[in-house]
Amino acid sequence: MRKNKLWSLGLFLLLALTAILAACSSNEGTTEPAKTTETSGEATTEETKEAVPQVLVFGRGGDSVSLDPAIVTDGESFKVTENIFETLLNFGEQDTTIHPGLAKEWEVSEDGLTYTFHLQEGVKFHDGTDFNAEAVVKNVERWKAGTAEQFYYFNTMFKAEGKDIIKTVTAVDEKTVVFELSRPQAPFLKNIAMSPFGIASPTAFEAAGDKFGDNPVGTGPFVFVEWKRNDSITVKKNDNYWQAGLPKLDTIIFRAIPDNSARLNALVTGEIDLADGINPSDAGTIEGNADLQLIERPSMNVGYLGLTSTRKPFDNKLVRQAVNYAIDKQAIVDAFFEGRAEVAVNPMPSSIFGYNDEITGYEYNPEKAKELLAEAGYDGKEIELWAMPVPRPYMPDGQKVAEAIQKNLADVGIPSKIVTFEWATYLEKAKNGEADAFLLGWTGDNGDADNFLYALLDKDNIGSNNYSYYSNDAVHDLLITAQSDLDEEKREQLYKEAQVLIHEDAPWVPLVHSIPLLAAKKGVTDYVPHQTGSESLINVSIQ
Amino acid sequence: MVSNSVEMKTVEEKAVGPWKVAWQSFKKSKAALVGTAIVLFFILLALFGPLVAPQDINDQNLSVRLLPPSGEYWFGTDDFGRDIFSRIVHGARISLAVGFLSVVMSAVVGSFLGIIAGYYGRMLDTIISRIFDIMLAFPSILLAIAIVSILGPSLQNALIAIAIINIPNFGRLIRSKVLSVKEEEYIVAARAIGMKDSRILLRHILPNSFSPVIVQGTLAIATAIIEAAALSFLGLGAVAPQPEWGKMLSDARVHLMTAPWTMIFPGLAIMLTVLGFNLMGDGLRDALDPKMKN
Numbered sequence: 123m124r125k126n127k128l129w130s131l132g133l134f135l136l137l138a139l140t141a142i143l144a145a146c147s148s149n150e151g152t153t154e155p156a157k158t159t160e161t162s163g164e165a166t167t168e169e170t171k172e173a174v175p176q177v178l179v180f181g182r183g184g185d186s187v188s189l190d191p192a193i194v195t196d197g198e199s200f201k202v203t204e205n206i207f208e209t210l211l212n213f214g215e216q217d218t219t220i221h222p223g224l225a226k227e228w229e230v231s232e233d234g235l236t237y238t239f240h241l242q243e244g245v246k247f248h249d250g251t252d253f254n255a256e257a258v259v260k261n262v263e264r265w266k267a268g269t270a271e272q273f274y275y276f277n278t279m280f281k282a283e284g285k286d287i288i289k290t291v292t293a294v295d296e297k298t299v300v301f302e303l304s305r306p307q308a309p310f311l312k313n314i315a316m317s318p319f320g321i322a323s324p325t326a327f328e329a330a331g332d333k334f335g336d337n338p339v340g341t342g343p344f345v346f347v348e349w350k351r352n353d354s355i356t357v358k359k360n361d362n363y364w365q366a367g368l369p370k371l372d373t374i375i376f377r378a379i380p381d382n383s384a385r386l387n388a389l390v391t392g393e394i395d396l397a398d399g400i401n402p403s404d405a406g407t408i409e410g411n412a413d414l415q416l417i418e419r420p421s422m423n424v425g426y427l428g429l430t431s432t433r434k435p436f437d438n439k440l441v442r443q444a445v446n447y448a449i450d451k452q453a454i455v456d457a458f459f460e461g462r463a464e465v466a467v468n469p470m471p472s473s474i475f476g477y478n479d480e481i482t483g484y485e486y487n488p489e490k491a492k493e494l495l496a497e498a499g500y501d502g503k504e505i506e507l508w509a510m511p512v513p514r515p516y517m518p519d520g521q522k523v524a525e526a527i528q529k530n531l532a533d534v535g536i537p538s539k540i541v542t543f544e545w546a547t548y549l550e551k552a553k554n555g556e557a558d559a560f561l562l563g564w565t566g567d568n569g570d571a572d573n574f575l576y577a578l579l580d581k582d583n584i585g586s587n588n589y590s591y592y593s594n595d596a597v598h599d600l601l602i603t604a605q606s607d608l609d610e611e612k613r614e615q616l617y618k619e620a621q622v623l624i625h626e627d628a629p630w631v632p633l634v635h636s637i638p639l640l641a642a643k644k645g646v647t648d649y650v651p652h653q654t655g656s657e658s659l660i661n662v663s664i665q
Numbered sequence: 666m667v668s669n670s671v672e673m674k675t676v677e678e679k680a681v682g683p684w685k686v687a688w689q690s691f692k693k694s695k696a697a698l699v700g701t702a703i704v705l706f707f708i709l710l711a712l713f714g715p716l717v718a719p720q721d722i723n724d725q726n727l728s729v730r731l732l733p734p735s736g737e738y739w740f741g742t743d744d745f746g747r748d749i750f751s752r753i754v755h756g757a758r759i760s761l762a763v764g765f766l767s768v769v770m771s772a773v774v775g776s777f778l779g780i781i782a783g784y785y786g787r788m789l790d791t792i793i794s795r796i797f798d799i800m801l802a803f804p805s806i807l808l809a810i811a812i813v814s815i816l817g818p819s820l821q822n823a824l825i826a827i828a829i830i831n832i833p834n835f836g837r838l839i840r841s842k843v844l845s846v847k848e849e850e851y852i853v854a855a856r857a858i859g860m861k862d863s864r865i866l867l868r869h870i871l872p873n874s875f876s877p878v879i880v881q882g883t884l885a886i887a888t889a890i891i892e893a894a895a896l897s898f899l900g901l902g903a904v905a906p907q908p909e910w911g912k913m914l915s916d917a918r919v920h921l922m923t924a925p926w927t928m929i930f931p932g933l934a935i936m937l938t939v940l941g942f943n944l945m946g947d948g949l950r951d952a953l954d955p956k957m958k959n
Contacts, residue, residue, distance in 0.1 A: 383919060407922055450727075457727040457744070511900075519919065522744055525905040529725045529745070540905045 174664050176372040178646065181385045181394035183513065185352045185378040188335030190327075191320045192265055195274050197515075197565065200317040200656035201398075202355050202376055206248075207320025207340035208658075210239055210258070211311055215650050216420055218569025220311045224253065224321055224341065234306035234608045241297045245364045247323035248345045255293030260324040262291040262301075275318035275567075278577065278586065280307075282602075306606050308613055312568040317656055343369035343660045352378060370648075370663035382513050386641065389414065395646055395664065400639035401518050402460035408641045415646070419638040422473065422653035424466055424574070425516035425563035427527060427631040428590035430555055435505070440498035442628040445559070446484035447491035448534040449527055449631055458522050459636055466632035468621050470574035474566070475610075476617030481625050483632075491534040500536070507531070507538040508552065508560035512545045515638035515655060516563030523633070524561060552589045561633075562589055565655045571617045576601045579624060592629035687876075687952040697948020703941025711758040720748035722755050723906050731924040741926040744916060749927065752908035753934050759909050760938060763824050763893040764886040770828035772882050775835025780866055780874070782836070783843025794840070797833035805830045809892055813901040820893075820909065823902035827892045831885055838881055842874035849873075876953045883946035887939045894935050910935050 184198045191203035212223040225239035245253035265276040266286060280287045289304040303310070313319075326339035338346050341364070344357035355376040359369055377394060379385040382401050389397040390411070400408065400416070408416045429436040429445060436442055451465045464471070467483035509524030510517070517523060524540045531538050538559070543551060552560050564587070567573050577583060580601050581593035597620050604616035640651060648661045691697055720738075726746035734741045740749035782793040800808065812826035846852065847870060855865050894911025896902035903909030910931040917927035 383921065401919055403919055403923055453727040457730055521905070522916070526725060526727070526745060528905060529723065532723075542900070 174645070176370060176664055177375070178371050178373070178396060178659065178662060178664060179375045179377055179394040180396045180398070180659075181377050181379050181388055182398040183378070183380055183382070183385070186349075186355060186376075189338040189346065189349070189355070190322070190335035191318050192261075192268075192273050192276065192322070193335060194318070197655040198378075200654075202357070203320055203338065203340075204317055204342075204656045204658045205344040205357055205374065205660070206338050206342045206346055207317075207322060208342050209315050209317070209319050209321065210241075211315040213312075213315055213569070213652065213654065216652060218312060218422075218566075218653070220315060223315065224258075228311070230311075234308075234310075235303045237301040237303070237310065238294075239299050239301070241299065242364060243297065245341050246362060247326070247339055247341050248360060249323050249326055249339045251323045251325045251339075253321070253341050254296050255299040256296075257324050258299045258321060259291050259293050260328075261321050262288060264327065265319075273318075275316065278583070279313045279316070282582070282605075306608050308605060308608055308610075309568060309570040309572050312570050316567050317654070343658065344371075344374060347373075354378070365660075369660045371659060374659055380512075382518070389641055389643070392643070396640065396642040396649065398638075398640050399513055399515065399518070400641050401513070402458070402462050402639060405460060405462065405639055413644055415642050415644055417640040417642060417649065417651060418462070419515070419640060419651035419655070420653040421464070421635050421637045422471055422569060423516040423563055423565040423635060423638070424469055424471060424632060425514075425523075425561070425634040425636060426466065426469070427633060428552070428557070428560045428562055429629060429631070430557055430559070430589075430591050431593075431627075431629055432555055432591045433558055435498070435500050435503065436558065438498045438500075439627060440494045441500055443484065444491040444494035444498065444500075444534065445531070445536070446628050446631050447487045447494065448536070449530045449633075450486040451631075451633055452486065454523055454526050455634055457526065458519055459634060462639065463634045463636040466634050469578060469624060469630060469632055470566070470571060471635040474569060474571050474574060476571035476604075476614045478618040478621040480618075481621060483625075484628075488530075488534050495535060502535060502537070504537040504539055505531075505558040506541045508548065508557045509540050509542050510545065510548055510561055511542045514563055515565055516634070516636050517561060518636075520561045527561075553585065555589075555591050557589075560589065565653075567654055569653070571613075572601070572605050575617060575620055575624070576605060579629060590629045592624075592627065594623060594627055597623050597627075687949075691948050691952035694948045694951060696944045697952070700941045700944025700946075700948060703937060704945050707757050707761060707938050707941065710754055711761045714754035714757055718748075718751035718754040720751040722747060722752045722908050731920065731927070733924070734926055740930040741924070743913070743927050744920070749913075749930055752913060753910070753930055756908040756910045756913065756931070756934065757938075759820065759903065759907065760890050760893060760935070763820065763827070764890040764938075764942075767824050767828040767889045767893075768831065768882050768885045770825075771831035771885070772835050772878055774828075775832040776839045776871070776875075776878060778832070779836040779839030780843050780870060783840040783874075784847055784862075784866060784870060790840075793836065797836050800830070800833045801837075806892060806895060809896060810899070810901060813896060818901045818904065820897075820903045820907060823893055823896045826896070827889050830892075831889065834885065835878060835881060838877050839874050842877055843870055846870055846873050880946060880950040880953055883942055883949055887942035887946065890935065890939055890942070 182198060182201065186199040186202050187194045187196050188199060189203055189206065191200060191207055209223050210225040212221045213219065214221055224242055224245065226242050227240040229238045241255060247253060251257070265273045266288065268276070270277040285304060287303055287305060287307050288301055290302045292300050294300055320340055322334065323339040327334045330337060336349065343360050343363050345360045347356040347358050349355045357374050359372045363369065379388055382399050385397045386400060386404055388394045405416055408414045429442045431437055455461065455463045455465050467481055468478060470477060472479065507524055507528055510520040513519060528538050528540055542548065551557065552562065564574065564578055577587050579588055579592050579597065581598050584591055584593065600616045600620040604613045607613050642649060645665045647663050647665050649659070651657060724747065729742055729746040730744055732738055732742045738748050738750065740753060743749055778793050782790040808830045809826040812829055813822050816822035816825065852865060852869055855869060893902055894914070897909045897911035898915040900915065903912040913931040914928055917931070920927050
């Protein structure tokens, strides 16, 4: 008992002391706000440039699931595979326009059914295998042969109602490959540029089978070295890389540090060079630290409160609308995102083509919410409000947001209990439709409206990414038509109509489009974060 | 029969004596008095504090979030613009209630099992004692986490978990005391005249074995408060928006750098309460321990 007393006394004194010291130092810092440009203009280290070791330690929130991009869905896996593998097409540096990748040129037929890709010359996989049309064919055939469980992304992007959208893929000659589609797919080029469709060495994946993810072989700027599970992944420079002078780094170490504060601390102490997942509340501290730079990832996400429309009381549209009126989104954005976010109106951010800006959203109006609840005959039964246990790029602190929503709901007479589970369980249970109301979000993969509206709210995706079990046949028809129509203007119109219907049905409370924050040491140069959440570090160097 | 009542009378007289002696020695210890004062202060706070707390503890006002301590908000405001002082005052009720209730529960169950094990011995003793040994083989907080994981996170379940993990401490303590008390002549006499076991246990053995339980109980409240705070800190105890101190600490963690007062005050509240109970418990132990008597 005595021990206990001493222990608690000591710990809390220490804690108080640390806090006070920390507060003092940060106060000094904030009096001289430093610039946070992404390129470091001040070349104070010119002399020592040669001597700086080109090793980057990238601290992030979780470990990768697998390093085979074709089989994974999590951002932490793509962050690494983006550096080992390359796709036929690339996105722009900070947008989702289409640029050459492993294919230097491409042609699309009039009817939108035939895509011809001309491949780069002189590219080899890390194991020495030649990159050619045959390799591309083997990759696509591997994806096509797999089940939905094996190749999740390929199945959602290139299969519909059990049918392959990519009918055939053929190698016309060494450097030309032709894709034949069974029906036109408007976002085809954007889809093919997504991280999951990195081209892997056929020799390697044929030999490794299921184990390919443990020893990935691609054509990318970095070669896989080792993987210590739940700790770090190391990749080194590809000396035979096909683009001269690249990459600039010799080694990248991806380290998993789950706690946001611990990760920031590791950055401050110099243990890591670049930290993902910065709490908005820490942004000020970083801006005040002359050794660090704050980096904003362009926003292409949505954080929302899903209202499972198969469960009481949310099977009633009026209740769902009432919840939309009840929540003060602006206050949440101001408080828990420190203003580094935009209040969401639609299920996708305004930067996406097809966004309907005529919809103004449900304003914060508790009185209106109460009226709707009365009209709906809501019985005042307590609901479960699910909050994610881990910080996500679209919502750094789900627990706090949930607590604010809990109060908003209580104000209009909906009692709620905040519930949380371990992250994988949380997703699994929400996917099974076990939640009443749940916080969740989505980061776009390719910048197309299809990747938001169809992926998240179409009835085809119930049991996959449509966690709210929203099902509306009119919306489904609009989304499917938009998916297969190549006329951009018509597509825009269709998506706008779909958003009107979704807004009316209110399967979600769209909350926020956040700006995910990263921080790096001053010396980290040319790191350009991409809105999809993962990017190649090919141009990054350390000064 | 006459001789029996005389016997009982002397026992009662004996029982009064030691308590007086204990109080004399307890008064002498300054630390114990300070501890008692702190404990009384928190008990009063828990009883009447909510009446004097200046603000509504659940009233969120996001426009005044994370304000430093000031005249209006004595301990500053938290993430949701709630008054930390008011929340700590309300939190005293939760922490003390969890501390007292869990200790009462474990003391009752522990004493019951301990007396049975000590008095009847043999198989019953072996079984109960081995169960205690098994429970004590686990680090207590780990066991508590396991129990809460099974029951589901809530303050009530945290209380139950803390009560369960403390049972063996009380059980073993009282068992060892019973082992010596049951050999006393008055017990042998009571048995010889054919008194029922239940009466012997309740009227004679329990009162004469109980003083260590009081000491253990006081100290256990301190541990229980820490354990409840720890469970809430880990998200396994109090749920939002309850103003539990450990939960307040956990919620404030992100603001360690920018708004340290959100952590310092709940931390101090936990520290002071625990310190108070420990000082008081130490004083009680010294006062009630016959070996310490001069």
